[in-house]
Amino acid sequence: MRFTRMTILSVAVGLAVGAAVLAGVAQAQGAKATINDPVGPPPDPTHIPTVLPKDLKWTGQEGRMQQAVLFGDPNKPGLYGVIIKWYPGNFSQPHFHDQERYAYVISGTWWVSTSNVYDEKATYPVRAGTVAIDAANTVHWDGSRLGEKEPAVLELVGMGPVKTVQVDENGKPKVPPPAR
Numbered sequence: 001m002r003f004t005r006m007t008i009l010s011v012a013v014g015l016a017v018g019a020a021v022l023a024g025v026a027q028a029q030g031a032k033a034t035i036n037d038p039v040g041p042p043p044d045p046t047h048i049p050t051v052l053p054k055d056l057k058w059t060g061q062e063g064r065m066q067q068a069v070l071f072g073d074p075n076k077p078g079l080y081g082v083i084i085k086w087y088p089g090n091f092s093q094p095h096f097h098d099q100e101r102y103a104y105v106i107s108g109t110w111w112v113s114t115s116n117v118y119d120e121k122a123t124y125p126v127r128a129g130t131v132a133i134d135a136a137n138t139v140h141w142d143g144s145r146l147g148e149k150e151p152a153v154l155e156l157v158g159m160g161p162v163k164t165v166q167v168d169e170n171g172k173p174k175v176p177p178p179a180r
Helices: 002-029
Strands: 057-061 064-069 078-086 095-097 101-107 108-112 124-127 131-134 141-144 151-160 164-166
Touching: 078 141, 101 108, 108 151
Parallel strands: none
Antiparallel strands: 057 064, 064 078, 078 151, 095 164, 101 131, 101 151, 108 124, 108 141
């Protein structure tokens, strides 16, 4: 009988302590914020630097292909990230990169081919939300098919420096034109 009473008392004390701990955690977390609540202060830029879309520095030709560097530099040693925007009806030519790169399709449909021969009808759709690995030294080409309603926007992340090498229909590097 004494054992049963001690067991019940121990369980009761354990439950009370557990409830108190849970109540403290819930109070520390506070009520969940909703989108209707006022916003908090902007983050400290030394902790979380941000760049607004309007402040991205785009290079390339609007209506064809544009690129914005998010961090790092593809031409220098180290990690880099860029956003590529392929406008409908525009493609690169068959090429390869000497470094592996990782792609995430942010929006639109990115059309890719691993053929050495340029034929837009041989491209395959890679849709928003898809992750792809651009394996080093393997031929591919990419862009956005004519008729797409929006550009294909993707983020590429890799280690620099990265070289892009154009190839012929046999997959062999094209000889660059002589310097003038």
